[in-house]
Amino acid sequence: MTAGPPLALTMGEPAGVGPEIIARAWAALKKEAQPFVVIGDAALMRAQGVPVQTLASAGEAAGAFGRAVPVLDTPLPAPVAPGRPDAANAGTVADWIEQAVNLVLAGEAAGLVTAPIAKAPLYAAGFRFPGHTEFIAELTADAPFSGTRGPVMMLTAKDLRACLVTIHSPLAEVPELVTAERVTRTARVVHESMRRDFGIARPRLALAALNPHAGEGGALGLEEIEVLGPAAATLRGEGIAITDPLPADTLFHDEARAGYDAVLCLYHDQALIPVKTLDFWGGVNATLGLPVVRTSPDHGTGFDIAGKGLARADSLIAALRLAADMAAARRAR
Structure with a gap:
């Protein structure tokens, strides 16, 4: 596999664990084929005790990566105190994300990896998006794309790919939000992504039920009969291999996971609990x-441990490796 352009890695909230885990990820990955370039504050990276090389362009990252953390330097306007976010830096944090997205759209970076951000200081500075995902979707809205548009959130751990139909919604609102249109759109995005981003020619999707025992024939809820089953039938009519709604309590053990490439989960904890149980540190x-x-x-910004040398880079390392694999799959198409 050829490395292609570097990955663009945004520093995230500077007062959180982002700078620390970036330094540790570089130390773990500096001999691997896929380099990354940090979009952030070079001085803050140097403060992590690693060698840093500022670049004029992302194309210089491959030559620097083996000996130093490559950084496209956009300095922060205010000092950084670990664990104490400052809204004065929020505009620069958002600028880092936009710079990284533009690098990928221009073909100068292979993919985007984002260290965690803190929403409160961003909101205080006028940021109008719920989070990273919606902001990146807006930044890429006018870019050509041949598939079904997301965004769809997928959480991965080991061999589990759990894709969310609803995300940060109160549980009481989930039954109303789980519509046939939302389920079928999510499934189309996931099906296409399995082919485009994971190289799976014939993806197998599983659909989690909403109610215990998949509704027990209607005795424990009607969503499986009225919404989920018909949505699955529609998708199979389009040539997408997807199951009828299956009881979630038997969907995530080893043998069950071997039967599908990705699973559609209907609400946050239905996906996050099995992911974090399988690999709490590396999801x-x-x-x-x-x-x-x-x-x-x-994971989040880790303000409680920022600057204490306790942050683990497992999840960031896994995110960098997954982004490299997905970018390589796209290049191979």
């Missing part, structure tokens, strides 16, 4: 259905 968040490859660690 990855990937965004499907966008013109750019995008992954991120499956």
